[in-house]
Amino acid sequence: MNLRLLYVFLLGLSSPLFAIEPFTSELPAAARTRLESLARPLTLMGDFTESRFTPLKKTAVIVTGTVRIDRARGLSLTYAQPRAPVVILDENGLLLRHPDGREQTAPADATADLRLLHALFVFDLATLEKSYALTATENPDNSWALVFTRRPEAVSTYRELTLLGRAERLTRIILAKTARLRTEIALEPPQLDPRFSPEELVRYFR
Amino acid sequence: MFRSRRPLFLLLAFAALCGAWLLSLDPDERFTTDVTELLPADERDPEARLALSLVRERQSRVILVVLDAPAGTPPATLALATSAHAEALRASPAFAAATPLADPSWQHALGRLLHARRIDLLLPGWLAEQRRAYAAAFPATPPDDPAFSPWLARRTIAALDTRLASPDGNALAELIPSDPLLLLPALAERTASLDTQSTPLAGRALVWAETRAGPLSEAGQQPVFAALSAAENAARAHLPALTVRFTGVHRxxxxxxxxxxxxxxxxxxxxxxxxxxxxxxxxxxxxxxxxxxxxxxxxxxxxxxxxxxxxxxxxxxxxxxxxxxxxxxxxxxxxxxxxxxxxxxxxxxxxxxxxxxxxxxxxxxxxxxxxxxxxxxxxxxxxxxxxxxxxxxxxxxxxxxxxxxxxxxxxxxxPAHAGCPxxxxxxxxxxxxxxxxxxxxxxxxxxxxxALEYPSPALRAEDAAIRAAFGENNTGVSLITRGASFAEARTHWQTLADTTPVSSLASLFPLPADYAAALSPAGRATLTRLGPDLAAAALRAGYEPDAFQPFLTDLIAHLTRPAPDYENLARETLAALPGPLGLLAHANSDGVWFISRAKSPATPAHDEHTLSLSGIESxxxxxxxxxxxxxxxxxxxxxxxxxxxxxxxxxxxxxxxxxxxxxxxxxxxxxxxxxxxxxxxxxxxxxxxxxxxxxxxxxxxxxxxxxxxxxxxxxxxxxxxxxxxxxxxxxxxxxxxxxxxxxxxxxxxxxxxxxxxxxxxxxxx
Structure with a gap:
């Protein structure tokens, strides 16, 4: 082993000791541990209710569906409406898979937003930190909130991303472009580490 | 006479005359290697004329470039190299256009163009479709039934509610105030398979370019290759290990x-x-x-x-x-x-x-x-x-x-031989x-x-690979529909579209009959009533009072100004289309043609105005x-x-x-x-x-x-x-x-x- 390789080897060994965690100052240790715990299940499935607030309507448009998460494959949303496509969000971006087999990708300029949403859903704090500042709140009633506020230089169109929970459970996600244009996703208690069949993997992921 | 040298002088004079004639010729002007020139320029078969014009027109001037970055290259570095490549091409006089397909600017330009012309182009077809639906639901009613407009407003709001609740509803929230009839999303669905932007692999970027000169002329070859080489160097200044491949008829x-x-x-x-x-x-x-x-x-x-x-x-x-x-x-x-x-x-x-x-x-x-x-x-x-x-x-x-x-x-x-007995x-x-x-x-x-072409299997293989990267493949069939005018070509295309599921830029243009109906006094009266009816129906369904104000303002403006002539509208729209989309239709003195894509490879050409097209094979x-x-x-x-x-x-x-x-x-x-x-x-x-x-x-x-x-x-x-x-x-x-x-x-x-x-x-x- 020459000196250069030895140096690289030592650097590799030592790097965890000096690694800087994302949001070092903003995120309390308990919250970090909670996020690590939330990110731990390899698969997850649960029902959700989505409230879409737009400046068009006085009240929210409510839709329901099921979310499936596979850490290796990404996130998949199925909606209760007939003929609704499966929405797949993964490292390659967004894919809408229609019941007739047609597949639709998101436009190129949505890439930055989608990358950040994907980071939010898999708790990739390092990616989020580049575009968002974090405010963490712990309440006496055991509820908590993590509010990611867009940094001035960031290109994301989402002004604020919020994770709300109680104890060890994530209960609500809020994606806000403006105060009047936002989506609130209420999550039912999920099934942790369900085993997706090969057919489900093909149908719900890519 | 035969013994004299005169015959040799005659032959020398003949050789000199022929030589002088040949030396006076411009080789580039007088000789060609273009396979399409093997066919007569005044080919009497209109299908062939169409196919020839397609081969000779803008389509043949397209160059497709694939830039592959080594693994681990940050996307921003590749984007920078791609941008440098496209800019270098644009700066060259050999190129008329060059667009990185990941660069959404041309799509934004297209979006702005279509949004600005949505009422002229898309509203007539939408209105005709709604009239047909109304006639099917209420067969006994007259065409100018006053109940049509309120019914239409309620139907529009119901469709809007459904759309807002769909998975991509959020993405439309910003568009709906100016397009509550969902004209643009409907167009996007109709033309989905025309989307020239494929999803490139990570570490890959695509550049679409168009040369000024045709690929068969001298100006369309060496100057183009020189510009591509310069663009490659410009891109490598940002990413030295970049691999660049290109294809085009020029090569x-x-x-x-x-x-x-x-x-x-x-x-x-x-x-x-x-x-x-x-x-x-x-x-x-x-x-x-x-x-x-x-x-x-x-x-x-x-x-x-x-x-x-x-x-x-x-x-x-x-x-x-x-x-x-x-x-x-x-x-x-x-x-x-x-x-x-x-x-x-x-x-x-x-x-x-x-x-x-x-x-x-x-x-x-x-x-x-x-x-x-x-x-x-x-x-x-x-x-x-x-x-x-x-x-x-x-x-x-x-x-x-x-x-x-x-x-x-x-x-x-x-050796001596004997003939056959x-x-x-x-x-x-x-x-x-x-x-x-x-x-x-x-x-x-x-x-x-x-059979007349010099075989180039390596070039063909690379061409196929690059076209696949651009989302072009051999599945489905390309069809070409023609007409003497935009109105005629659009009408012929509808005959095809009514029997075969096809996508075409033609669907951007209204049917001439629908356009005329929307501009008729009855059509204008319906649209005039639709504004207030839509606002009232929206209010009842829980929408904000000014939810569709941008659309209503544009609709009133449309109704108060003289409508553009159909041919002018279509011609100006086609000329203004940015990026690769403009190649999917063409208008010249011979007429107008639209290219359609049909998914089924067995799709036949349906009438005399439409023919199946597979490049030169056609x-x-x-x-x-x-x-x-x-x-x-x-x-x-x-x-x-x-x-x-x-x-x-x-x-x-x-x-x-x-x-x-x-x-x-x-x-x-x-x-x-x-x-x-x-x-x-x-x-x-x-x-x-x-x-x-x-x-x-x-x-x-x-x-x-x-x-x-x-x-x-x-x-x-x-x-x-x-x-x-x-x-x-x-x-x-x-x-x-x-x-x-x-x-x-x-x-x-x-x-x-x-x-x-x-x-x-x-x-x-």
Whole structure:
């Protein structure tokens, strides 16, 4: 082993000791541990209710569906409406898979937003930190909130991303472009580490 | 006169005249390698005109570039390199446009354009669709039913609610205030499969570019390649390990041009060497063969000069095929020199041999001149080229050897042979005819324009890979719909779309009838009422009072200004389309066409206005038509040959003389067919040439007086011709190889027939 390789080897060994965690100052240790715990299940499935607030309507448009998460494959949303496509969000971006087999990708300029949403859903704090500042709140009633506020230089169109929970459970996600244009996703208690069949993997992921 | 030097001066003057003429020509202007120029520019078939215009118009000027970054390259670095590449192309005068497909700016420009024209372009079709739905729901109501507008407003809001609750509803929230009728999302769905942007792999970027000059012109090749090279360097300044690949008709055209030029050179050289080699085996005075060089040169010079004098643009393939002249042009020389008798002066020899010489030459010239009436420029040019070459070759031969009347090549004595015994001749002829008939029944035709192209498998493979990266693949069918105007083309396209699921830019334009209906007083009245009805229905459904204010403002503006003329609207919209989309429709003085994509590969063209399009392959049906027309001409040429033979030699001998080349040709075709080789236009041309050559030998054989030189001249002529055509069969261009192999086979068989005297032509034998 020459000196250069030895140096690289030592650097590799030592790097965890000096690694800087994302949001070092903003995120309390308990919250970090909670996020690590939330990110731990390899698969997850649960029902959700989505409230879409737009400046068009006085009240929210409510839709329901099921979310499936596979850490290796990404996130998949199925909606209760007939003929609704499966929405797949993964490292390659967004894919809408229609019941007739047609597949639709998101436009190129949505890439930055989608990358950040994907980071939010898999708790990739390092990616989020580049575009968002974090405010963490712990309440006496055991509820908590993590509010990611867009940094001035960031290109994301989402002004604020919020994770709300109680104890060890994530209960609500809020994606806000403006105060009047936002989506609130209420999550039912999920099934942790369900085993997706090969057919489900093909149908719900890519 | 024959002993004087005047004939040589005459030949020199002729060579100087032809040379001066050729030197005065601009090679780029007068010669072409463009395969599409093999078809007539004024092709009468409108489908072919359409396909040709497509190949020649903007589509052919597109260059697709794939940039691959090494693994681990940050996306921002690749984006920077891609942007530098596209900017460098845009800065080059060789390029009219260059757009990185990941760069959404052209899509934004498209979005802005369509948004600005949504009411003009999309509202008429939407309104017509709603009227049909209303008529289906309430059949008894009159067209101007006042209940229509409130119904339409309620239906619109219901559709909007459904859409807002759909998975992509959030993405539309910002568009809906100005497009509550969802005109743009509906258009996006209709044209989804036209999306030229595929999802590139990580570490890959795509650049779409359009050159200013056509790919077949000089300005469309080297300057384009230089600009691409400069753009590659500009991109590498940001990412040194970048891999850049590109494709376009330009590359194929340049490669074909270079390869064809090389092939012309080496085929002519090899053919000349083969002729010389065969001659060396046949005569003792080898240096005397150098006399053939000026004859071949003069014959070729005369052929090129005549062809370029008659045709404003000549395809280089004519010269590749024309390399056969080196074999044909020496035939008359061999016969004139080898058939000499001791003590006979030159004028007497010419008089004695004039009939077979003229007979042979006249039949060949007549055969090839029939091709001059062909529709196909290549066939016409080849007809003139060979006919002019033969006339020049014969004239040059007669003049040239007048200066060398005692030239003796000293033919080598070949082993003595006996002709086929007379009693076997008829049965053998019948057997051979039967075999030929059987073989001819096995002929199958394969008309493929690509047979004329120089094969470039490596380029084709790279082209396919790059096009796949751009999302182009071989699934589905492209269809092209035409009309004299936008209105007509759009109406024809609707006929197609009503029966076949297709995507096309045509759906961007309203049907002329729908456009007229929306602009009619009844249409305007409905739209005027729709604004307030929509606002009221929205309010009832929980929408904010000003939810659709931007749309209502635009609708009022639309109703208060004069509507644009349909043709102007369509023409201006098409001209303003940014990026690759503008290539999916075209308007010129010939009319308007739209390209459609159908997913099913078996989708047929549905009416006379729509044809299936698969690039140059779509021209193959034309090629088949030309082949049929050429076969008719070939029969006319053969009939002329038989008539000339009968006129010169009398009916009985004339028919026998003509039967020799016909059987040789039929047998050759039979052999080729039984080998399983598909036949095309160039086999036919080969047959016509072979018949003419074999007919020469039949005439020479008939004139055979038993002197050793007479048969030697036929043998040498045939072997040199066979050698030069066998050389052509080595060509990488399938059409040239087909022609070479068929002619070589015909000539060899004709020689065998002469040697065996199967047709009892040699009356001394």
């Amino acid at each position: 194929f055209a340049a490669a074909a041009k270079a390869a064809t030029r090389d092939e012309i050179s080496w085929l002519n050289l090899v053919a000349l060497a083969a002729v010389f080699g065969v001659s060396v085996l046949s005569v003792r005075r080898i240096f005397g063969l150098l006399h053939l060089v000026p004859l071949v040169a003069l014959s070729t010079l005369g052929a090129v000069a005549a062809t370029t004098a008659i045709f404003p643009r000549v395809h280089v393939l004519v010269f590749v095929l024309g390399s056969l002249l080196s074999g044909v042009a020496v035939d008359y020389a061999f016969h004139l020199v080898l058939a000499r008798r001791e003590g006979e002066n030159y004028p007497s020899r010419v008089r004695r041999l004039l009939l077979p010489l003229l007979g042979g030459a006249a039949t060949t010239v007549a055969g090839f001149l029939t091709l001059v009436v062909s529709e196909l420029p290549l066939v016409r040019q080849l007809g003139v080229y060979v006919a002019a070459g033969i006339v020049t070759g014969l004239g040059a031969t007669l003049l040239y050897f007048s200066a060398f009347p005692n030239l003796d090549l000293a033919p080598r004595a070949w 007379r009693r076997f001749r008829l049965p053998l002829l019948l057997a051979l005819t039967g075999f030929a008939a059987f073989g001819l029944s096995r002929i199958h035709w394969n008309d493929d324009l690509r 021209l193959n049906h034309l090629f088949a038509r030309y082949r049929v027309a050429t076969s008719r001409l070939s029969f006319a040429g053969i009939a002329a040959l038989v008539l000339i033979s009968c006129a010169l030699l009398g009916l009985r001998t004339g028919l026998r003389t003509a039967a020799l080349p016909l059987l040789a040709t039929a047998l050759s075709f039979a052999v080729i067919a039984l080998r399983g080789e598909p036949f095309g236009l160039f086999h036919l041309l080969g047959a016509l040439l072979g018949v003419c050559l074999a007919d020469d030998y039949a005439h020479f054989a008939h004139a055979d007086d038993g002197s050793p030189g007479a048969l030697a001249s036929i043998r040498l002529s045939a072997l040199t011709t066979a050698a030069s055509f066998a050389t052509l069969s080595l060509s990488a261009i399938p059409a040239v190889a087909s022609l070479g192999s068929s002619v070589a086979l015909i000539v060899v068989l004709a020689l065998v027939f002469v040697e065996t005297d199967l047709f009892s032509l040699r009356h001394h034998a």
